[in-house]
Amino acid sequence: MPAKKKSEKVATEAKEKLRTKPATSAEKSVTSAKKATAPKRKPAPSKAKAATAKKVEADRKVVKEAKVLDRYAEKVKKVEDDHKEPLPLDENGDEQINFTDVTMKRKAEMPDFLHPLLEKTKFYMHRRVPVLIGAAIAIVIVIFIVAFASVNHEYDGVRINDVFVQNEVIDAYFKDAVKEGYPNTPEAREKIRTLVLEEAFLASEASKLSITNKPDVQRRIDSARARVLIAAMVEDYAAKHPATDEELRKAYEANKALYGTQEYKIRHIxxxxxxxxxxxxxxLNRKESFAKLVAELSIDRDRAVGGVQVVRPGMGEEAFVKAVTALKVGEYTKVPVKSSKAWQIVLLESVNAVPAYPSFESQKEALAKYIALQKARAYFHNLADNAKIEEVR
Incomplete structure (x- = not known):
């Protein structure tokens, strides 16, 4: 036998012996460990089970879509009920949502009992979509208003310690001040605001001292309250009994006559x-300066401006005006003039023409308020004069 064939035969026999040789205990342990750690393979599912799982998943999807459609249909139905009139379709039809293809597809997939629901949803969704959007916006606005109304609007005012003053209260005080001639400017409003806040704060502090229990304090509070009520009553009467055109015209002519055509610039001590x-x-007779004597001797508050005044006939105390109009420019009174507050010495500096008196229309509103208030005061004074007064002991 050739050497090559002999060597091949020996190798084959050795491999056979190795394959058929019993495994040692160590080899058995390694093999067992590998089997234990190796992942178990799931048996391949049958085609029938796979089809069943797919159908179940599809049914779940259909039912879920049906629930969504049901909830949406209810919301749309509510919007439709709120609009009794049929809603118009779009002019071009472009904005109209077309559910035809979707509906037919879903209808084929749905169970029979869900078909009416789909048809109802289709009917409502063919309505004009902007109406639904408008309804949604309206709901959001209502929710916002309710939420806003429930908020504590303390930012619409000012808090000083534990005292809160609303801006509308400050505005009311400012409007009253403007009616009385106070300037209508931001600076003026700021001053009124400061006064109102200070008053509210100090009143709160006073209430903590229990001083309202004192008889004299309570009496003054009652008196202030009575004055406020009387003023309100007078205003109410004036509003209900306005001035007539005849009364307005008469008051205008009387004021115009008092206004005059000339004004007199004077200095007085x-x-x-x-x-x-x-x-x-x-x-003065010894040629001392009139302006110097004003600054030195006058007790009137206009001393700061040199005692200068402008006088018009009919607009002042009769004796004083008479003395002024009797002077010539540059003359002073040689006899003291008695006024209600002091004894006067007057120097006439100039006589000037006055501007034209304002028109009736420009004065009408102010005259109407004045006349109405005067009528109200006269009425209540008469009422008080005729009241029955009894002494009670």
Whole structure:
């Protein structure tokens, strides 16, 4: 036998012996460990089971879609009920949602009992979509308004310690001040605001001291309350009894007559007694400066501006105006003039023509308020004068 064939035969026999040789205990342990850690393979599902699982998943999807359609149909139905009139379709039909293809597809997939629901949803969704959007926006706005109304609007005012003052209260005080001639400017409003806040704060502090229990404090509170009520009553009467056209015209002509056509620019020195006034006249006669004597002797508050005033006939105390109109420019009174507050020495500096008196229409509103208030005051004064007064002991 050739050497090559002999060597091949020996190798084949050795492999056979190795394959058929019993495994040692170590080899058996390694083999068992590999089998234990190896992942178990799931048996391949049968085609019938796979088809069943797919059908179940499809049914779940159909039912889920049906529930969504049901909820949406209810919402749309509510919107439709709120609009009794049929809603118009779009002009071009472009904005109209076409559910035809979708409906037919879903209808084929749905159980029979869900078909009416799909048809109902289709009917409502063919309505104009912007109406639904508008309804949704309206709902959001209502929710916002309710939420906003429930918020504590303390930011619409000012808090000082534990005292809160609303802006509308400050505005009301400012409007009243403007009616009385206060300037309508931001700076003026800020001053009123400061006064109102200070008053509210100090009133709160006073209430903590229990001083309202004192008889004299309570009496003054009652008196202030009575004055407020009386003023409100007068205003109410004036509003219900306005001035007539005849009353307005009569008041206008009377004021126009008092306005006059000339005004007199004067300087005056006010002193306490007739003797003091005569002493001033003696010094003027000795050529002392009128302006110097005003600054030195006058007790009137216009001393700060040199005692200068503008006087018109009919707009002042009769004796004082008469003395002024009797002077010539550059003359001063040689006899002291008695006024309600002091003894006067007057120097006439100039006589000037006055601007034209304002028109009736420009004065009408102010005259109407004045006349109505005067009528109201006269009415209540008469009411009080005729009230029955009894002494009770």
């Amino acid at each position: 006010a002193v306490d007694s007739e003797a003091d006034a005569k002493a001033v006249i003696d010094r």
